[in-house]
Amino acid sequence: MATLTTITLLLLFPLVSFYFEVAVAASAAGGVRLGGACTINTNCTVNVTNSECKNKTCQCLSTFFSQSNTCQTKKALGTACKGNVECSDANAICSNNCKCKTSHYKDSTNNCKPRIAPTNTCGNPKNTSCVANAFCNATKCACYKGFETTKTGCNAAVTMAIAEMSTILMCFMLAYFGVLK
Numbered sequence: 001m002a003t004l005t006t007i008t009l010l011l012l013f014p015l016v017s018f019y020f021e022v023a024v025a026a027s028a029a030g031g032v033r034l035g036g037a038c039t040i041n042t043n044c045t046v047n048v049t050n051s052e053c054k055n056k057t058c059q060c061l062s063t064f065f066s067q068s069n070t071c072q073t074k075k076a077l078g079t080a081c082k083g084n085v086e087c088s089d090a091n092a093i094c095s096n097n098c099k100c101k102t103s104h105y106k107d108s109t110n111n112c113k114p115r116i117a118p119t120n121t122c123g124n125p126k127n128t129s130c131v132a133n134a135f136c137n138a139t140k141c142a143c144y145k146g147f148e149t150t151k152t153g154c155n156a157a158v159t160m161a162i163a164e165m166s167t168i169l170m171c172f173m174l175a176y177f178g179v180l181k
């Protein structure tokens, strides 16, 4: 009896181990690459950790970016990067490091916030929170001298007008002296 059981086991073992090898290989092969079609999360996660099945496509979770069929953690402001997708803040761009795009400033909590228009209360840090050509005048963002305050920012219209006026004046003067000659 013992011999028969042993023989049976010896015969079955390769079959059983073969079955498991095939099953494991099949599930691995069944995994989907990033960008590939999927129906459930495990189609993606079997191959790529921190991925998910979103819109029927394998993608990295929102706090990760894809790189060579892997999902890497997105980077905080000030961290070295190679592309915009690597930066975690939705309003950051990659310029050697992850930085806030020009329409935004890095606030005291290390998040990119929209720059503040003149006449509105400054953010934190005060001066860098204001739009271009503006500074924090005590508590409110204000345009630098020579810049015109608009609803959304500070433009150089006044300076341009002055420059244009002096050019026109110069032309008149040149014409006047030219006529005198």
Ligand SMILES: *[C@@H]1O[C@H](CO)[C@@H](O)[C@H](O)[C@H]1NC(C)=O
Pocket: 030, 031, 032, 037, 038, 039, 040, 042, 043
């Ligand atoms: C996704 O997983 C399901 C359930 O295991 C499977 O039936 C299906 O074939 C898989 N899809 C792909 C594209 O691998």
Ligand SMILES: *[C@@H]1O[C@H](CO)[C@@H](O)[C@H](O)[C@H]1NC(C)=O
Pocket: 126, 127, 135, 136
């Ligand atoms: C903001 O900038 C202005 C002009 O550059 C400076 O006079 C002022 O002290 C600064 N304010 C703060 C809060 O840093």
